[in-house]
Amino acid sequence: MTPDTKTPPVSSPMGRPLLDRADERVRHEAGVAGAIRAFVTRVRSGDLGSLPVIVGLLIIWTVFQALNPIFLSSNNLVNLLFDLSTVGVISLGIVCVLLLGQIDLSVGSMSGFASALVGVLWVNEGWPIAVAIVAALALGAAVGTLYAFFLNRFGMPSFVSTLSGLLAILGLQLYILGSTGSINLPYDSWIVDFGQILTMPDWVAYALVALAGLATFALGARNAARRKAAGLSSRSTASLLLQAGTLVVVLEALAWYLNRDRGVPWMFGLFVALVLVMQYALTRTKWGRSMFAVGGNQEAARRAGINVRLIYASAFALCSSLAALGGVLAASRLASASQQAGTGDVNLNAIAAAVIGGTSLFGGRGSAYSALLGIIVIQSIASGLTLLNLSSSLRYMITGGVLAIAVIVDSLARRSRVSHGRA
Incomplete structure (x- = not known):
């Protein structure tokens, strides 16, 4: 083929040229080799997707398996799936608010309060367990809606409103538990079996x-x-x-x-089902497209006719509801609700999992799979260090380092997308 020869545009079965292949000035890849070249081009332009976290996860698994052959045993993996599901559900809600460029710092306290509320209503007050769970989820949605109201009506930054909520909800948790400080859930109940056995x-x-x-x-x-x-x-x-x-x-x-x-575990099955439903909603529905539009450029989304206030309200309500559900699952896993529930590293792990999994802190980029991949990374680190009988202080330091690397990669990828015109 001589240099002056032009490749004819690809045609549809009806004989008409395909609209996205009609411009001969644009290079269109085809076949397996073309797909590989297109993938390399996307990576070089900053569109990394889940590649960094998958590579990091493989490295983590390889290192821990080499140090302790029990790490990738079926028994340890089952325990890992049980443990990651509770915080994973909370992290799934964090993905929603991060997509909008917002944050919710109260998800840990919300999960702890939800577990305490279920324990009080079910064990102390005699409510049916299903009704107690629905009440906890409804309260979570109400709290999230309140955060969105403060943001929409008064312009209060979500960092401030959710930090205030963290303290207030923690106080409510301590108040309803009273002097005992904890409530043991009946071991013969299906909810405990769901979190520990089923x-x-x-x-x-x-x-x-x-x-x-x-x-x-x-x-x-x-x-x-x-x-x-x-x-x-x-x-x-x-x-x-x-x-x-x-x-x-x-x-x-x-x-x-x-x-x-x-x-x-059925608990892990529930978590994966929520991830799939969330991913479908984000990628296949008008609400999901609006989420990405608002996170990318709020003013442009508003001018396009998107109800920005409603999107904020739905995201924060969903985030707090999933935090409450995560608290219920944590209570079923521990067979108790206590003053320590939702405290410690729950809050930070939920946020870190979403970021490590690939959701951008700048808004407009991410997926529900971020929560799944990120929490697997965090729980793998915790499980590996536990099997090696190492101090929990190392877990915090390693997790913090992984989080820092994830944010740096996200920042560099965003800069690369801007320079390549793909932001």
């Missing part, structure tokens, strides 16, 4: 993985059909089948490995 039957875990693969292919095929109808390029059926098949094979292998011990 795991999925083997066939359920395998079936859910197969369902996840089917859903991945169905959503991909639906998106491809829409792009074809709009005259845009789309992924082939073969590539969609390869993606879904790879996902199923990897997850089925993990399920098989966990089933060698106790199996996949």
